[in-house]
Amino acid sequence: MKPTVHDIANIAGVSLATVDRVLNGRPGVRLVTRGKVEEAIASLGYVRDLAAANLAKSRTYSFVFILPANDNSFMIGLTEEVRGAVARSSFERTDIRIVDVPPFDPDALVAALEAALAEKPAGVAFVAIDAPEVRAAAERLRQAGIPMVTLVSDLPDSSRDHYAGIDNIAAGRTAGSLMGRFLSGPFLGERGATVAVLAGSMLVRDHRERLEGFSTVIAQAYPNVHILPVLEGRDDPVLAETMIADALRRNADIAGIYSLGAGNRGLIRALQKARGPRRPLVIAHELTASTRVALADGIIDAVLNQDAGHEVRSAIRVLKAKADGLPVLAAQERIRIDIFLKDNLP
Amino acid sequence: MKPTVHDIANIAGVSLATVDRVLNGRPGVRLVTRGKVEEAIASLGYVRDLAAANLAKSRTYSFVFILPANDNSFMIGLTEEVRGAVARSSFERTDIRIVDVPPFDPDALVAALEAALAEKPAGVAFVAIDAPEVRAAAERLRQAGIPMVTLVSDLPDSSRDHYAGIDNIAAGRTAGSLMGRFLSGPFLGERGATVAVLAGSMLVRDHRERLEGFSTVIAQAYPNVHILPVLEGRDDPVLAETMIADALRRNADIAGIYSLGAGNRGLIRALQKARGPRRPLVIAHELTASTRVALADGIIDAVLNQDAGHEVRSAIRVLKAKADGLPVLAAQERIRIDIFLKDNLP
DNA sequence: CTGTTAGCGCCTTCAA
């Protein structure tokens, strides 16, 4: 039989209340008494029953999720996943509030973090923007003892407790390897091949990191692949379509395209229209309705993906664990870089 | 405030005990009374608090995991993951018993299933062998109302409630696509390329399915790739090494190797020794200590993997849900076909 | 400083 607070009380010769005070580190216990109780706890190998504790406290974990009101499929999907968690909240003892903020706006994010701080939730998850003022706001939350998880985009060297997202440098490297190997056959002649890169903005960290990883691998392992200057499509389908169409027109020998941001609908449209003699090899990020179809149709060759559902569930698990001072299972919380070919689509 | 059994009792004008009887479908309630209670439940939108219920029952979920005592790294890792779950069992209200059975032995598996049935656990997970007597034993468990999950290897068209493992046909297809694309460049000349396949045994379903997927894609999309007769290494490192060494010696023009089973240590040793003019392209299954090193060293080009930790955690979650008659989150329980290049190693 | 007591939401005797 697992030991309970009663057993501790008996062995230590104190009352339940005192045991509880010690267990929860509350003041008002003499040092000697505390010692006796802690001894009993250790000797019994006691572990508290969290479910019972939460029942007694009628506790619900109140979390705030701050999400950019971006209208690309990935962010919409992410928000959808959080909504799903909200729907399940009654079963999971959570109370999740979703806060929308304008995208790419550090000040708005800071304001949202401040607002969250004011209501003292049990935890906060947010899609970070890598800016000093955001880092400062995060530090204030930490001072207040509020667990924090960054989602999708990290805030390194900050006081966040955990990052629920992929390693974007590794993702870029993976894209680079795939590009290099896939190109090797049909495209790479004596004079090498040319590759275009479509990003959202070089201001956001994930995009910079993906490009960095990609460029590194290409330079090291595929020196005869030439990368054109980055196109910044601001994750906007219309802009992306124009830029890709232009690039294909000006540069007839583009053999590959790496789309490392969102807004792939525009890219796909441009590719569908510009049917040249030989279609370029395309690697894109995020499995959405449009990239899925493009992959199945052979317009896109590979999709790198981060599982938004996993990220959201992981963020919640981690916030709960941090709120309770419990350890997390690192292996369970690692967000994979999924590689999808048309053959392993879920 | 969430409605409780008290609210139901008040509205229906009955006692808590009666409410409980209705909630748990126990006999001893007049039809009219039952009707009143059910009406109150519906009108309140009541959902029971599982944690409180389990506390009151001091319930622990007793599960049996039947695992083949295979000595390859993957099975050892799988067992390790179950051990991890056993270690966490006090926190998760589970009581997991691990039963080892000789590998590839349907009768032993049937005996283990019978033994499990005898002790009436809350659920059973097992690595299936695709045989009629196993299917029959599974049916007996289902008759007894014991939830069942197949792990890693499925038992299709049977009475198992869930399969925690990957789609092996899709895995084979994925390997085929990668092989075809990777080969296209450096190897595929006018006269095509030759590929060897190393399997454990064509008697186990996963291996058959992987080969099927692989062959299909190669035949359809890469007709000038020629697949040699399958080598069955029985997942034995020593045997595998001999077979691969032999094959490389006899067939100097082997351009690629697909290792779809376990026992990759032997494969790797053979490759290290047989340094020909140009090393073959290698795709293997399961990320283990040895395949990881081989991938990093460039001896293996890609590893397809199933996350054993995820499979075990998923099996437990599903068994719990089935035991409680609750739905499962399909997206969370889907086991991915992970593709690892040296760039996205965890 | 310490103990008593009454719950949290649900289940389970036992008695009526």
Place this chain on the structure above:
DNA sequence: TTGAAGGCGCTAACAG
């Protein structure tokens, strides 16, 4: 067929 009362393991007033 129904209800009253006690308890699961833990917490939180409120007294001493």
